[in-house]
Amino acid sequence: MLKNIPKEDVLKVVRQIGPTIPNKIVKQLGGDTFLIGAILSDLANSKLVKITNVKLGGSPFYYAEGQESKLQELYPHLNSKDKETYDLLKKEKVLKDTEQSPLIRVSLRQIKDFAKPVEVTIREKQELFWKFYLVSSDEVKDILKKQYLQKPEAKIEKKEATKQEPDKIIQRVDDRKEEKIEKTAEEKSEEKKPKIEEKKRSVEKAEIKEEQVKIEQKKKIEQKEVQEVIYEVKKAKKESPKEEKGSFTEKLQQYFGKKNIEIAEKTVAKKGEIDFILKVPSAVGFVQYYCKAKDKKKCNEGDLATAFVQGQNKKLPVLFLTTGEISKKAKEMLEQEFKGMIANSI
Template sequence: MGSELSDEVLEFVKANGPVLPSEVGKYIGREILISSALLSELVSRKLIFISKAKIGGSPVYYAPGQEEKLERLYASLNEKDRQTYDMLKEQRIIEDSETDPLTRVSLRMIRDFAVPFTFEGRQFWRWHLLPEKEAVSIAKQGKAAIAEEAPREKKAPEQIRIFQAGQKSEQPSIASSIEFAIKHSTKLITSEEKPGKVREKVPEKISEEPKKPKHERAPKQMAKKKEDTSFLLQAREFLSSNSIEIAETLDSGKKMEYDFIVKIPSNVGSLEYFCRARKKAAINEDDLSSAYVQAQLRKLPCLFITTGKLTKRASEILSRDFRNMNVKNI
């Protein structure tokens, strides 16, 4: 019975893919949990593929040869990713080092459509329907065309510091601002002469306990909620102890992850930042990329606070690409 059901699901995907688990469940007359399990089994057997992008929180499943139909995911992409999608589709290949940091992040977020490849030690991205041999050929042609022209210097940091458009050039870097905040907040907290100022700089709402749920829940759910609350308080206390004010709390939509708009004191006044608090043992490139994109969409620098450590790859990306981002351990 199970084998027959799997075969039925496989045929449905081949005929209608890309499909959502809910569509498969409706077709076979089973709950979405069953259809998701059957689809996962087919993926593990490499009979079908699963997308990285999602529609309403769910990936789509498709059979070999249906890659062109992945355009169904286009509407679920955010504005920047749609722009990157359109650019890659038109240009067919993009050299990673020739793009701005936000586009580099976006390319890594649309892996269903952007496929990385290396040519002469340089990283490129090709449109997912373009064969790699053809992509390499295009890269060679581009190199030949550049060789015929006079050497041109790569444009420096004006294009990279996207969030600073329209801002004064003397604005301090995020790293110096954070260090200033931490350095001076320590003095304020330990000072016996001006305790009142410490209370003024730290919003009272930061120390408020989240309201307890009115209705009792199952023991497992309560334990999980308590753990989430514990990390949220830990993040708020870190910001408070460094005189960083929470101006707005955002909904990240993920567990153990909280987003804020914060105001950080600096030697030129209060500066606004996007802040993400993430509880995770190992922070990878995707974790940083996701936060960086959200900050750039708001045209703000990014403060990333975490209980974990950066992976080697994440550290490289941070120092090379995310120049308007600062990571702090709680």
């Protein structure tokens, strides 16, 4: 018999033993891995738990905020190449993408839990770096400044200056000062000429720009008028929209119509999946149901478990509808575990 497990209990266990997998939570709380998996998925959608990229037997690990450092415990579950990349990144803290071998670059993109991308602009060019996930932003900045952002020219000049005699250094500084004074006097006289010409050009450009703005504004007004006409035409056509014959939505409407079921709420979860709150007629009046409808060829026990959990969260009985078949195992679980849930093919 499937236990009614509150998601708060599942969250509590994750906070205690995370990162963890559904099987370990089942050992503590009981229930079924499909049910626990569906609850964890719901918690992840609510951003109360996080999911790892690392998997154990096809199942990801789940952990709560503040347990990031414990992700290092998942190291044994990495393959040999990813372990090498992990070790290198943890040691160096920051790696430049273009400086790595093709295999390392691929691996960095695989170990998403531990390698975080950082884009940096160096000399007006964007470069991709990878940081170990526990390294702070300030530490990354310090490493990048030391390794990549310092000007090499400044270092070279400093080394050459230390080798020269003091008198020569002083003379060189004086020569530079005189040369700079002469240049500034010449530059000032030369700078005045282009400034006058620039002003003339800017005035001419402003006039041309003003004309262009007027033309553009006129075009926009004309385009707006055309778009308004098109919109009115489209609006007139859409006044009586018709569902495509035999479509998923049409099948649902026909089903609800035959059963005299009223739709209270409708939410399109994704393509081929719609959630409803329905008013279903009964001997004592209308009863509210949570309904998950799926346009899918074959639905398994995982599909039913997800709907069952969402119904529990809303504290409503569940109606599951599908355009396809319901698997044999799902039907068995429906009879034995998902008591009170109705599942039909339409």
